[in-house]
Amino acid sequence: MPLKLRNTLSGQYEEFVPIGDVVKLYVCGVTPWEVSHVGHAMSYIVFDVLRRYLEYRGYRVRHVQNFTDIEDKIIARAERLGIDIGQLTEEMIERYHQEMRALNILPAHVYPRATEETPTMIEMIQALIEKGYAYQANGDVYYRVTRKEDYGKLSHRPLDAMVAGARVEPGEQKENPVDFALWKAAKPGEPSWESPWGPGRPGWHIECSAMSLRYLGEQIDIHGGGEDLIFPHHENEIAQTEAYTEKPPFVRYWLHNAWVKAGEEKMSKSLGNFVPISEALERWPVDAIRLWVLISPYRTPLSYSEEALAAAQRGAERLRLAARASPDPSASLRAGGAGEGEAVDAAPYRQQFIEAMDDDLNTAKALAALFDLAHEIHRARDETRPIGEAQTVLLELADVLGLTLAEPEADMSAAPFIELLIAIRDELRQAKQFELADRVRSGLAELGIALEDTPQGTEWRRRE
């Protein structure tokens, strides 16, 4: 079964066939003017799962992700804070990396920044001017959209419809309202870079074309980002790059994730209705956040809510308990050898998982396979049948989704005290002093320690 991906360009599900040995993956990164929110988390979790799955299927992946570290809002915010733009973006980028690590997102291989890639951009812009695809106007450089007839092929809009809706900012001297800026002349006091057209800064779209070209080459396999980037950003990237290289297609597979809704509307930085990743991480375990994202397919809008996250947290715990080592160390079921009767055969579940993921990363269906496997493990454990191999498979598949199924970070310094309390509680129980014994249990519960009495003795674990 081949992997099929839904390509925004064709609107079809297409079999994934990479150009070369290494899959070239470019994912649009953030503009670091403000902290990232759970909408960004969703997008980067989705593309992390894409990457993990490609690697699971045996592909090597080269993943490039940019930072748009020069942009109007960055300039405005830095000015308001009275700091240098570099100081602002550096801080935001550092936070971004920390949060991605916390979300168990694999780092990209390269994180180019717009401000460090201006030579490539200038080179591209110059070539576009020479080829007649771009023109200067008062220190600005614009891309001549009407020059190529296939403009609009990604967003599936006819050019004339766009002309009708396009606006021109005061001071811009465009030949045509739909033309977009490749280079913007510096306004007084703005950060700027030298160029053949005078001091200025790059337009938004050219950076991705330049970085993609420099770090991945003229044609790449997959380009990803949020659905809101389809137009104009990605449409413009295609126009520029294909005009420059004359080697279409620039990107073979365009993948776009839907967005996170806050209530009924889209969550976005501009609207100010966002939940920062840091806040979500304080409230919920990583596995819960990832499960919340992956329980629905990446092209379906997702709602952030207390209830949804709580449900995901409980679900994650269910998987975690299935993967957890056996409570009885002497049985050591986890080792795979012990136990009697028929071992759980995890192969069919792995198969279902792969089939689901092959279907345009249907993580909802893939998770159903994980839950089914977890159920089999629990049942077999009740019957003391061997579950070790099945648990290994469960962890293997969970890892493809970036779920760790790990116990919550334990502060082991408390362990001796907890165990002492458990020993005392056991004595109380044996003496039928249940009221006191229950006080120990409920007291620990309030501190986040759950006790479970099993035939092998009392176990404890942290509740997340």
Added chain:
RNA sequence: GGCGACGUAGCCAAGUGGUUAAGGCAGGGGUCUGCAAAACCCCGAUCACCGGUUCGAAUCCGGUCGUCGCCUCCA
């Protein structure tokens, strides 16, 4: 106005022509337990509405209602 997505049990959500409509959360009953917890067993929807195509539709077509998004910075 142009383009697009969506509407499945209390909630999240899979399913794109044909066995009993996945899975998770919540809820009810039961097993286990001193009581719990965890786990296990059992229990729930005819798929927004109307009409059509078909032997057969949640799945295809048309219409209605509703929600959301893009067309301007945005994952």
